[in-house]
Amino acid sequence: MSNWEARYATRANRMRASEIRELLKLLDQPDIISYAGGIPDPALFPTEAFRKAYERALADGQAGPALQYSVSEGYAPLREWIAKRLAALGIVCDIDNIVITSGSQQALDYLGKLFLSPSDTALVTSPTYLGALQAFNAYEPQYDQLTPELGNMTPAGYQDTAARNGGRPKFAYINPDFSNPAGETLDRAGRERLLDLADELDIPIIEDAAYQGLRYDGEPVPPILALDIARKGDIDATRTIYCGTFSKTLSPGLRLGFVCAAKPVIRKLVLMKQAADLHSPTINQMAMYHAAVDIYDAQIERLRATYGARRDHVLTALERYMPEGVSWTKPEGGMFIWVTLPEGIDGAKLLARSIETERVAFVPGQAFHADGSGANTIRLSFSLASEEVADTGIARLGRLIRQVMAEL
Template identity: 45%
Template sequence: MSLAAPSNRADTHVFRYAQRMGRLKASAIREILKVTELPDVISFAGGLPAPELFPVVEFGRACQEVLAESGAAALQYSVTEGYMPLRRWICEYLRTSNSIECEPEQVLIISGSQQGLDLIGKTLLDPGDYVVIENPAYLGAIQAFDAYEARYLNVASDDDGMRTEDLDRTLRQAPVKPKLVYIVPNFENPTGVTLSLRRRHELIQVCADHGIPIYEDDPYGRLRYSGEPLPSITALAKGRNTIYMSTVSKIIAPGMRVAWLVLPEPGLYERVVPAKQAADLHTSSFTQRAVYAYARVPGQVEGHIADMLPVYRRRRDLMLQTLARAMPKGSSWTHPDGGLFLWARVPEGVDTQELLTHASEKKVAFVPGAPFWVNADVRNTMRLNFSNASESALVTGIERLGDLVKTHLARA
């Protein structure tokens, strides 16, 4: 007997899906994958770092060291909280790079920041709870919180990030007290915008006044190409009422799936640990040790970041210059000081979701903006990644994008 007897009745009669699954949408992403898989397509869609910059040789050396020094332990199960030497390294890294003072006992190693979003959702959110987010907001956070049936209060952003005066009003008018304010303060995904220092202070004050914790998601803070570094919200608030999260994905490589939550508020850590235990027992023992073996080499992480910055800076500048040349009148875009993305607005009437279905004609891909907006129907925005394509591909791709938008406008 065949093990998987094909039956189209299975879907409707045997597997009765949880209600929450109805909220998990993948359609925009599926459309993008269809386009990016076509040959010769230049893609600005993913949030992918430049693969040619990955420290493959150095990481190979770190892996060899781990196997030689502690091979059996690296291949064994380990504790949910994470590998202690890595947690100590993270404390030192956060102290020197970000002025965050924390103890290793407050650091939880997670399998990518994406897992952190899921774990915080699992720990804090009941169905129908409100989370305050930026608008537009990081799609991965919306997906993670959607799985816990969250509702959203959205606060608009401008060039200085989330508008804190609107946040205060939103919180005062909230039907019930939100559980969390979630924010990506540095070079936000998707807009590339950074929360100004004044607004960081105001955010802390407003959230303290309303007794609402801040979840600071900071994957991009170290990737700054212009302007002055700003202190993290967690550092400014001295960890009071904050959750801080960052990752090796953008400073070393995303395939490692190693990230961390800093949970200084008493009691929270002990709640999140069992949530993680239920999800995956622990982040890969081997990878955690390999990341530590890579990071413990003096100057290696900082040297790698220093090598990436000029490459990404040039790509950002090139994308900005080419957009200015290639896009039709009535288009605009953000000018990020760092990170991996910028956010473009094309003339009203162009639906970027529909534009993407024609993108295969011009062999260029991007992420349509609509899914990043919450409680709003905005059709004419898109997210563009500038880190992944080579300089020449980047110029050609943006020229194609400009042609695509112009053709679409002419047809409209």
């Protein structure tokens, strides 16, 4: 069989390689200063805690369950621990409102599959998380833009646009805390406006809370699901679907995330989990539970102190080395700073030149825009940026941008 392309489903035409995953390969080149991948610093992984956690999972009486098939909902003690943590955020739920997934990326894929039919519309911010667009693209949606910080389009406007595209609005997706890629946080008023819009359109909100715990300064904002519960009185009456992960706090390699939502949604996701991979690895769930109980709070404080300082290093370097006409966000947490370049500078072309001449990597911003805009933007990750790395790399990048501006 020689012509595979002719035999793929139509959805395969929308599958694209992640620019970020490709750029991560540059980390193997020791002379590259990389602000590309939004990856945790491996030096901060709680290695000893996980060593002990796996020993406990494999101890006498535990090894059988740890290595056996298990329920698709996930390891009950881990779900109980998650429920208690969420309650402290105002998300009152029980374990039947929670399903464990193989990272929050699997959750986004399942939710795209659950809600999107071809030509339906997903409402997303611009820019938005590239991994969400990749997950949703397989289900052949259209996209429309959310601007909850400014005031969205009218419900009728969204409905009319979706109808012209052959479908209807199906959900709003947002990364409200220190967003990937922009590093911005949606304030409480914006979250309330988004809930109003979702109520009027009668659609779910997918709240991607991957960075929620990584706040370095500023006042915490209640999760959208917490505000929804406050309005409706009970989680099972809400429309917000909260996606969480352990990847940014304890370990990305264990591939564990979770969804918290009304029970009817969780029941559907459990059926999808059964059909896809039966369950996330039980031994990893057990180890994550033991590690979380032992060191989660201390680990969060360690990450906040370290990443907060690294953010400050990069922001200081940007102030020092960037030419006039370049602007950037000032995140209160997370891992990312969003840089807007003067019109006429293409982030992808800048990256190619940067790799060749300055040996500095970053992510071009266009891939984060569903409509293909944003060519003059780039994303910088500061999670691995020591003070020396921040100063040296941003100095080189600033020098290159000055050169390109002079050539315009």
